[in-house]
Amino acid sequence: MQAETTAQEDSGANAPRYDLRQIDCDPNFWYPVAWSRKVRPGKAFAARYAGQPIALIRPEYGPVYALEDRCAHRQVPLSKGVVDDKGCVKCCYHGWAFNQQGHCVTVPYLNREDVGRPVRAFPCREKSGLIFIFPGDPALADSVPVPDIAQVGNPEYKTRQFNPRLKCHYTFMHENLMDMNHQFLHRRQMGSITARFLGQDRGENFLEARYSFARTAGNQPLAEALIFGRHHDLEGREQPVEEVVSIRTTYPYQTLQIHDKDGDLIMDLWVCYVPLGETQQITQAFGLLSVKKPKWAFLLDLAWPALGLFTHRIFEEDREIVEMEQAAWRELGGDHNIEVFPVVRNLRTLLATHGVPNRYAQPLAATAQATAG
Structure with missing residues (x-):
């Protein structure tokens, strides 16, 4: 499908057929489940993906690997176990040992190999300070690339990590970031600032929207200037386009x-919203924010704590909103949102067509009839 730059929205024929909040992430992608620094050599670490417990094991030598976090014997978490000198994880209960393929290699009290049942092993990769698993069909793992992440490793940028947990479906987070028309929410942090929509591009697996920002009144916070550039109140005159903000969902990442006005990349944010519970209404976000270093790099180092505080406050306002949206969905028994912005309507279609309706999902027509009754 070719990209387009209009504000046209999908026709009704392509609209979601199920409640978007009942559509799970497609598991046939690489999802981060832990920061590399959390999984120490010779240790196991507990993680989760969509209700599935995951044990991450890092041998003293060799790459990290991922297993279902349940011993095949009595379902005790393998993440509570011990990593032996062969790199296998031994259950803390009876000492059953499992290798990186999930095979049970030892049931110690029987003095025999290949007696116990195996556990599920997940394809596992490590990149940019994150540990990824492939929770879908393992035969597809090698054909799906692990994503490139912000400017991690680029010495021209300074990068910070963040990993908030949110009580909402992952789709709320995609919508929140894609729709820059909600700057009124952040008026206490950013003052009087407005977003101007510049256009969108669409493809088979992505949607990108572009904006510029203008200050309509008041002084600009220093931390905001570091992110969006220096904007002044022009006393009613239109703010020129000096920076272009591009938000892109390339399924399932954002x-x-x-x-800047010269086309140079000055800030790069990458984020993945990883579902935790079975119904995927709790989300763990893994994000990395890279900021281009100025000529005098120490200035960014000095401002780094203030920038972190600023972005944290902005995110906490977003968190409160998306969690209220999720609460309303529960109270109303479904998605009652009236969306008028074509970009978000297109985003919802993208998420719906690439996701997987869960076992609770009902067709929208049936949902509407039940609500009316």
């Missing part, structure tokens, strides 16, 4: 990039 990015936000800021380019």
